[in-house]
Amino acid sequence: MRISWSSIFDALLPLIATAAALAIGAVMLVLLGANPLVAYGALIEGAFGSFNAVADTIVKATPLLLVGIGICIAFRAGVINIGGEGQMILGGLSSIAMGLAFPNMPGIIMIPVALLVGFAAGGLWGGIPGYLKARFNVNEILSTIMLNVIAVQLMNLLLRGPLIQPNQKGAAAIPQTARLAVEYDLPRLIPTRLHLGALIAVILAVAVYFFLWRTTIGYRIRAVGLNASASRYAGIKVERYIVLSLMLSGAFSGLAGAIQVYGVNHFMITDGTAASFTGSAGFNGIVAALFGQLHPIGAIPASFLFGALLVGANKLQRVVQVPAALITALNGLVVVFVVSSEIWRRKNARKRAIRELEEKLANVAHKSHSEGGDQNAG
Amino acid sequence: MLADLFTGSVLIGLLASGIRLATPYLYAAIGETFGQRSGVLNLGVDGIMLMGAFSAFYVVFKTGDLVGGVLLAMLVGLLMGLAMAFISVTLNAEQGISGIGVYLFGLGMSDLLFQKLINNVQTVSGFPVAPIPFLSEIPVIGQIFFTHNVLVYGAYLLVPIAWFVLNKTTLGLKIKAVGENPEAADTLGVSVAKIRYLTVSMGGLLSGVAGASLSIALLNVFQFNLTNGLGFIAIALVYFGGWRPTWVLMGSLIFSFVNALQIWVQVVGIPIPSDIAVMTPYILTIVVLVISAQRVRPPSALSKTYERLE
Amino acid sequence: MKRFGKLVIFLVMVAMLSTACATATPAAPAESAGPFRVAVVTPSAINDLAFSQSIYDAMVKIQGEMGEANFQFVLSDGMFVVDDAAAAIRDYASQGYNLVIAHGSQYGAALQEIAPDFPNVSFAWGTAGDTFGIPNVFAYEAFSQEGGYVNGVLAAALNESGTIGVVGPVEVGDAKLYVDGFVAGVKATNPDITVNVNYIGSFGDVALASEAAQTHIGAGADVMTGSAQMVVGAVGVAKEKGVLWFGTQADQTSLAPEIVVACQIYDWAVVVRDIISLIQEGTLGGKAYAVSLQNEGLKMIYNPGFNLPADVKALGDAATKGIIDGTVTIGVGGK
Structure with a gap:
């Protein structure tokens, strides 16, 4: 293994791009009358400043990573899953329904069952666009966007109906469920909010890596994504793998929703938007996956960094009291800058390839030259 | 109660409502159609719409100049479109993701500007209803189609124009060529970058108008996240329409009519939970697409970056 | 392995950043006897x-x-x-x-x-x-049903068409309390009036709120109300069509001084x-x-620019007084 300067540059590129975006943010902060140094000090403190802050960052990163590894699978099969928000909601709803329906089970049984239920529900919700695409050629971008809205309304319907907390009856009812039994809380690293879900997510990221690169099914999924018609020609049932990849992608988002419920919130409430439950992780997970080069292992640090940005930016808002809107705009800039900076990575990769090629050619030339010399001598 | 739903005046109101609701979707979706036909997926439409909506509102709020409002919305939309083109064409960035970045930027920036420049929720006098002479006097049809404001008419005029440009001009041919096979188009001397810059910035401009149609023609107000994800629905409608302006029109109309219908269903008191009523347009859009079983293929180079070999 | 190398560097950088920042953090402001x-x-x-x-x-x-x-x-x-x-x-x-x-x-x-x-x-x-x-x-x-009730009484008195429209967000909580109170107020004043209620399923969809208002007007409403932040879309339509509006949560008079009659405000x-x-x-x-109206945390604000007939205002005042002294029963949320 060789670490060259250019590969260090590659690894640092997202950080450099983030810094560039924050530099523009600094100008905006000055215009808003805030001291950018204080502001960014707060951002970093909020994300990494204490053990507790790092724990919060990891908690924020967990759903991003879970959604992100699902996105990796879908992208590798050549499909785009914009339905993470809806799939998270379905995962959350089904898992909490499970936990509320059977409140007296041992946690060690209920937690895995509920997480699996969330996983399955997300998979089903993700399977719908998969089936529609495979069977009716309905574009998955269209169907996932529509299914997100449908999921939100389903959540509203259930949370103010069958799943509502029993004492929330009458006109002023808050659309929220009861709290899950305390035995069902995912184990937590007290006193922080860091829960077992983070570890599950990391293990699953590694597992998905092996699944995609070390199993036949994974190989076929990637083959379909690389060249669908060639795969078909090679006897792979392309439609089946498209459905499977969208199902798996949805399942990981569903699991993210279930883990959000069992690890963080322990109840569900709606204000009529998806983001109030998901924190937009269904979208941000896509960003995290792409920052991680659509590689499940790469998604781990990418999610961590993106989670840090989200947690730190909220702290920034609190410390310098700028409108929260600035944070949203700033996140947008960071995303644009990081994704744009990829061009240098590609240029570097090309340069390296050319240099290696030249070295090889030089070697070959050298060899043939010396061989020629031998001949002369002979 | 069901009988109430189908009386003449009700039906007219419903159809007119659908025509009006479709306006912002049309501007945004037609603009996006051009971009996607040339191979660029711009997921930032909603953010550009918000910036356009705010710019137009700001001008009208300060000066009352409606045309000036639309022009500034166009300019801001154009600039954001150019930025998107620079990111996706020159820098060759992954398109889906940079679009999400542009969306977030527009979402935050429009609200930030709103808080700093206007601060409170205010209303303005937007484009008034301008009945078209003669046509608006035709019974029923006049009320449904010809009694709207200028920006509504503009959206529908855009459809034949877009159809003409895409199907009957050299430019349209070039756009489609670039979206289907950029290498071949390049070999034939068509500049892939130039065409994509053109379509994406025009898409931005139209998204700006889509925003303006909300803030100074239909709603006459600005608020945080005024579009509420409307731009994403517009993108879905582009897929629904199979990248053809006429079908995009159909999709926008179906979606809007069903939305108008679900409001009616609630208003006349048919006992359906409001949540189920609200989700019907979304379900129906999918169902219609399943039934119509379209076999339209997306542009081959859609969302794929193109780098010239040097 | 190259990829792993990169990751290691990346993580080390992040770790370094975090420790660097931990030391540079300014201490949280201490609690003092000040403000x-x-x-x-x-x-x-x-x-x-x-x-x-x-x-x-x-x-x-x-x-x-x-x-x-x-x-x-x-x-x-x-x-x-x-x-x-x-x-x-x-x-x-x-x-x-x-x-x-x-x-x-x-x-x-x-x-x-x-x-x-x-x-x-x-x-x-x-x-x-x-x-x-x-x-x-x-x-x-x-107790937002209280002002809802007063608004309902006033709305019923000003209504001529026999139809009133309500634009709500999601069918829960404070918004539902207000809407139910409003309907009760209308019905108590004139049970023959039809109140059409529409929940648009969102607190943010201004466009849908606007279209809901258009629909209410199409159904014959000449008085409307609504709750939550997306109603600004409905107020815009009411202003354009000259339909009367009753507000809640904040004073919405500035949005449409011509047609806003009264607002319940939270103080x-x-x-x-x-x-x-x-x-x-x-x-x-x-x-x-x-x-509540009694402790003046809820207040009825009448738009001074709107020419409210004295007899109608008297009805509103009577309802307010009745709620305060308990002689009026709303029948919503235990009131």
Whole structure:
């Protein structure tokens, strides 16, 4: 293994791009009358400043990573899953329904069952666009966007109906469920909010890596994504793998929703938007996956960094009291800058390839030259 | 109660409502159609719409100049479109993701500007209803189609124009060529970058108008996240329409009519939970697409970056 | 392996950054005997002309009364993600604010977990009536059905077409309370009037609220009302069509001075004032408040620019008085 300067540059590129975006943010902060140094000090403190802050960052990163590894699978099969928000909601709803329906089970049984239920529900919700695409050629971008809205309304319907907390009856009812039994809380690293879900997510990221690169099914999924018609020609049932990849992608988002419920919130409430439950992780997970080069292992640090940005930016808002809107705009800039900076990575990769090629050619030339010399001598 | 739903005046109101609701979707979706036909997926439409909506509102709020409002919305939309083109064409960035970045930027920036420049929720006098002479006097049809404001008419005029440009001009041919096979188009001397810059910035401009149609023609107000994800629905409608302006029109109309219908269903008191009523347009859009079983293929180079070999 | 190499470098960098920053962190401001410091967390923007604005206005009002030297407040708005709001609440509490206000019924569960960790900080949340039995939590709610009822009485008196339209967000909580109160007020005045209620399924979809208003007018409504921040879309339509409007949560007269008749406004200052004095006496929580017409936390604001007939206004005043002295029963939310 060789670490060259250019590969260090590659690894640092997202950080450099983030810094560039924050530099523009600094100008905006000055215009808003805030001291950018204080502001960014707060951002970093909020994300990494204490053990507790790092724990919060990891908690924020967990759903991003879970959604992100699902996105990796879908992208590798050549499909785009914009339905993470809806799939998270379905995962959350089904898992909490499970936990509320059977409140007296041992946690060690209920937690895995509920997480699996969330996983399955997300998979089903993700399977719908998969089936529609495979069977009716309905574009998955269209169907996932529509299914997100449908999921939100389903959540509203259930949370103010069958799943509502029993004492929330009458006109002023808050659309929220009861709290899950305390035995069902995912184990937590007290006193922080860091829960077992983070570890599950990391293990699953590694597992998905092996699944995609070390199993036949994974190989076929990637083959379909690389060249669908060639795969078909090679006897792979392309439609089946498209459905499977969208199902798996949805399942990981569903699991993210279930883990959000069992690890963080322990109840569900709606204000009529998806983001109030998901924190937009269904979208941000896509960003995290792409920052991680659509590689499940790469998604781990990418999610961590993106989670840090989200947690730190909220702290920034609190410390310098700028409108929260600035944070949203700033996140947008960071995303644009990081994704744009990829061009240098590609240029570097090309340069390296050319240099290696030249070295090889030089070697070959050298060899043939010396061989020629031998001949002369002979 | 069901009988109430189908009386003449009700039906007219419903159809007119659908025509009006479709306006912002049309501007945004037609603009996006051009971009996607040339191979660029711009997921930032909603953010550009918000910036356009705010710019137009700001001008009208300060000066009352409606045309000036639309022009500034166009300019801001154009600039954001150019930025998107620079990111996706020159820098060759992954398109889906940079679009999400542009969306977030527009979402935050429009609200930030709103808080700093206007601060409170205010209303303005937007484009008034301008009945078209003669046509608006035709019974029923006049009320449904010809009694709207200028920006509504503009959206529908855009459809034949877009159809003409895409199907009957050299430019349209070039756009489609670039979206289907950029290498071949390049070999034939068509500049892939130039065409994509053109379509994406025009898409931005139209998204700006889509925003303006909300803030100074239909709603006459600005608020945080005024579009509420409307731009994403517009993108879905582009897929629904199979990248053809006429079908995009159909999709926008179906979606809007069903939305108008679900409001009616609630208003006349048919006992359906409001949540189920609200989700019907979304379900129906999918169902219609399943039934119509379209076999339209997306542009081959859609969302794929193109780098010239040097 | 190259990829792993990169990752290692990446993680090392992140770790280095974090330690560097941990040392550079300025210490949190210490608690002092200076001004009374309040932190507010709200779900929507503070300029929404609705729920979040009502608490912001109260903060500004109290600051005006007590003076900037004695009362300071900070806020985090747009915290619709409950998880983010929880982090904000915890952070403010740890910085020694005297009072942390979690202005949203969705924050209750979070507060229930956070408040016991900061026994010296006082918390308040609403709209809800439950302090969870935690000694440092206040709760506040609004009997918004009261103003809804008064608005309904006035609307019924001004109605000529026999139809009234209501634009609601999601069918729950404060909005539903107001709408139900409004319907009760209309029906008590004139049971023959049809009240069409439409919940658009969103607190933010201004376009759909606007279209709902168009639909109500198409169905014959000549008077309308609605709740939550997206109703500005409906007010715009009402203004354009010359249909009368009744508001709630904040004074919406400025949006359409021609057609706004009356608004029920929330004045949380009534609650916050009392909470501040309790805290200064050493009581950190345990009390649940409700703003009502009686304690003037709810107020009926009549638009001075609207020519309201004296006999109609008398009806409204009578309803207000009746609710205050208990002679009027609304039949909604225990009132």
